[in-house]
Amino acid sequence: MSNMPTLSEKAMKQKESKRKTRIGVLSSSGHLAILASLLLVGCLSKEEYSQEDIQALIDKEVEIKLQNYTRIKNERCQEDLIKEANRLADSVMVAEAFFDRDTAFRPPKPEKPEKPTLKTLKDTVRLKPLFDRSRLREPLRDSSIE
Numbered sequence: 001m002s003n004m005p006t007l008s009e010k011a012m013k014q015k016e017s018k019r020k021t022r023i024g025v026l027s028s029s030g031h032l033a034i035l036a037s038l039l040l041v042g043c044l045s046k047e048e049y050s051q052e053d054i055q056a057l058i059d060k061e062v063e064i065k066l067q068n069y070t071r072i073k074n075e076r077c078q079e080d081l082i083k084e085a086n087r088l089a090d091s092v093m094v095a096e097a098f099f100d101r102d103t104a105f106r107p108p109k110p111e112k113p114e115k116p117t118l119k120t121l122k123d124t125v126r127l128k129p130l131f132d133r134s135r136l137r138e139p140l141r142d143s144s145i146e
Helices: 007-044 051-099 133-137
Strands: none
Touching: 007 051
C-alpha cells in the first residue's frame, strides 16, 4: 500500500481540524459569554431592570451554551461513529476478498521431473602436460640482466 492518504482519510483530517477549531472558538467564546454575562449583570443591576429580567437573560445565555455544547458533542459522536464504521467496513471487505479468491482457473502445480541418468563418456584423447618438467626445475633467469 502507498503512504498517500485516501480521500476518506483526507476528509476525516479536515473534519478533525474543523472540530478542533470549533472547540477553540467555543472555549474562547465561552469565556467571552461569561464575561458578557457578568458585564450584563453589572450594568443591569441598576434599578431599571428587575432581578427576574436579569435571571431570564442569564437563563437564555445558559440555554444557548447548552444547545451549542450538545450540537458539538453530537457532531463528534457522529464523526467517531463514521470512523468506526469505515474501519469495520474495510476489515469486512478485506476478509471477503481473502476468502472469495477465485482459484478455479489456476493451473495445477507441475510435477517434479525425474532425475536424469548421467552418461559417462569414453576419453580417447591422451592428455599432454601443460609445462615441460625439465624447464620447471631450472632457475628462472632475468633476460634484462644478461
